[in-house]
Amino acid sequence: MSDLSTEAKEAAETVGHAAEEAGADFNQRFAEVIGKVNESLDKLDWSQIGKVGKAAGILLAVIVAQILIKGVLDTINLLPIVPGLLELLGLVVVGTWSWDNLTTSEKRNAVVDRLQGVRKEYLG
Secondary structure, three states: OHHHHHHHHHHHHHHHHHHHHHHHHHHHHHHHHHHHHHHHHHHOOOOOHHHHHHHHHHHHHHHHHHHHHHHHHHHHHHOOOHHHHHHHHHHHHHHHHHHHHHOOHHHHHHHHHHHHHHHHHHHO
């Protein structure tokens, strides 16, 4: 019985030393990686990164917004009656807009003109 407990203690000490060495090895590797990342970042011309940074920021904001919107919509879909009511509301809004803007040829032409104006404004 004492042999088993001695062996267990020795095994525990060996594992403890291995864990300490692994922790020190990880810290050393982590420090090396961070050093290399800092060197790479120091070599960049940050005056040219402005446009890329803005685009990346906008992309990140869009991704976060989509994740939040998906969470809200998934929560709404869990409620029993709300999704059907929202679909009905959407149909009513589309029907009302269509009735107001597409019933005569003059109104349809006005919608087409507005769309072409927006297209010219944004696309040139």
